[in-house]
Amino acid sequence: MPSEVLTITGRGIPLLGNDIDTDRIIPARFLKCVTFDGLGQHVFADDRAQDPGQHPFDQPQYQGSQILVVNANFGCGSSREHAPQALAKWGIRALIGESFAEIFFGNCLALGIPCVTAPPAVIQALQKAVAEDPQLQLTLDLPNKQVRWGENTAAVEIPQGAWQMLVQGTWDATGQLLAAKAQIQQVAASLPYVRWQQAR
Amino acid sequence: MSERTLFDKVWDAHTVRILPSGQTQLFIGLHLIHEVTSPQAFAMLRERHLPVLFPERTVATVDHIIPTDNRARPFADPLAEEMIRELERNCRQYGIRFYNSGSGRQGIVHVIAPEQGLTLPGMTIACGDSHTSTHGAFGAIAFGIGTSQVRDVLATQTLALSKLKVRRIEIQGKLGPGVYAKDVILHIIRKLGVKGGVGYAYEYGGSAIEAMSMEERMTLCNMSIEGGARCGYVNPDAVTFEYLRGREFAPQGSDWEEAVAWWRSLASDADARYDDVVVFQAADIAPTVTWGITPGQGIGVNERIPAPEDLPESERELAKEAYAYMDLQPGDPIVGTPVDVCFIGSCTNGRLSDLREAAKIAKGRRVAPGVKAFVVPGSERVKQEAEQEGLREIFEAAGFEWRDPGCSMCLAMNPDRLVGRQISASSSNRNFKGRQGSPSGRTLLMSPAMVAAAAVSGKVVDVRTLL
Incomplete structure (x- = not known):
């Protein structure tokens, strides 16, 4: 159940390129399932098959990495939560990138996976540092909105609402939303279309 | 910050409360589900022993996995058969209306909800599918969500969301022959980019949009997400009302006049404030x-x-x-x-x-x-x-x-x-x-x-x- 997401420390894995869509993260044929179990092995399935052994998710030096470092508009396209689920089941616990597509960002948040952004120069430096030393430990310090590696520290950004939900441990929203049941009923009763469409 | 736009008005009407995180708890007027992104959400409900709060405000159909040549059951693909069975079971157990194949009403979720009058102006609409933006054609705030959010809508009929900015995109003039709504949206995305809309709702307007039929407006709003915008909409007008009149779930009888008046009041005001405005000329758009x-x-x-x-x-x-x-x-x-x-x-x-x-x-x-x-x-x-x-x-x-x-x-x-x-x-x-x-x-x-x-x-x- 929900818990605070504060500091994540682990090795990084760089994935270069803009506009990497969720069809690439998890191709549609793997969505034929009624649970999310087993998706981890299929993450980036087609990209990995294209260049056997060369994709970062296949390279031995990145096995066990937990922080994915990406470029712009990562996770665009389909709303499939299977994408962050596949990344999480592979072992990813946080993403740092230039920017993220909105639905993907929300899906990660609902799983307690922070997606934080930093300027392109910081991302490139981070991707280079990880590529040069895959053993490098990265620390994503959410309360202080920082990423630290080696001697370096850089500021990261995350929208305030998402940040609060992560650091306060309310990213699994169901319980909190349900607490306002009386107000939910009130809003429903105030909307004319709810009345128009009743009993049909 | 936008003010007095349709987006602002509909957002305010559906606000349940402001959460401690600063996000808005937003009521979802219509929830659409299909076989691919819902089974895990129902599994989570079962795990937590939660009921569906407003089963009558969720509608289901089967579209993603269904064969288009031979739909005889069981489907040839056992995985597809398993998914449709799961949806049938979930709808039965939770009392959710389900338009199964052969019902005469099955189809792609973003096609069937409008054609039955389920989609109405002024609604908030969510579905575990990014092309939910389609329904914005009616002047609704409609957007795609992931499976954990499907769970939240089933359990609470609400979502925790941050408000979007509003960009008005005007297409002025008249489209040439052989140029369609699809070309307009491909042109917009080409010009504003696939990430240009991140953080925005797109409001489409101008004479070329006003001249479009509802089906063309649906094509336009459908691909808002390809431009990075989670939702896109067109202000409701006479074209919208004519489309809706007499559809099964549209308001009937004395409700109709009240509905039209309410819908008109929701359209963006003439002096509405936008976070951004972009103008294109219809004459510059070719088949794309x-x-x-x-x-x-x-x-x-x-x-x-x-x-x-x-x-x-x-x-x-x-x-x-x-x-x-x-x-x-x-x-x-x-x-x-x-x-x-x-x-x-x-x-x-x-x-x-x-x-x-x-x-x-x-x-x-x-x-x-x-x-x-x-x-x-x-x-x-x-x-x-x-x-x-x-x-x-x-x-x-x-x-x-x-x-x-x-x-x-x-x-x-x-x-x-x-x-x-x-x-x-x-x-x-x-x-x-x-x-x-x-x-x-x-x-x-x-x-x-x-x-x-x-x-x-x-x-x-x-x-x-x-x-």
């Missing part, structure tokens, strides 16, 4: 075709594939990746590119008017030798109406296959898919690598009329030469 691997990589049909130096620096790497993947060369014309498969359908362009426009081109012509062409109506109702007016005969006489409704080769979760390096002319919405079912398959996005023109020509042509 994508040449690359994102929907933003599009050009007018008579243009040449751009060279890296023609593009902003930030787009050059992606362009190089696209030339290699598509096996197309910078500087080449897109006209004349041979196609293997032609697909007319999807939540973007699977409605009756789409099939009519494509049929006009197909009529009296033949699908080129070696080309596989097929038409997948967006719903059982679209299929029936198209058959009643003779479109099926036109397509079949021209050599197109006529199928049963579903998402089909838009995302190839059913048996309809590209093979190997095949290249498709497709009326769908995404040309991502591998999108249409072959890891190396290629997609050219275009309007349904342009797809029909490609089918009878065996290659990309300017549909205006066949009008």
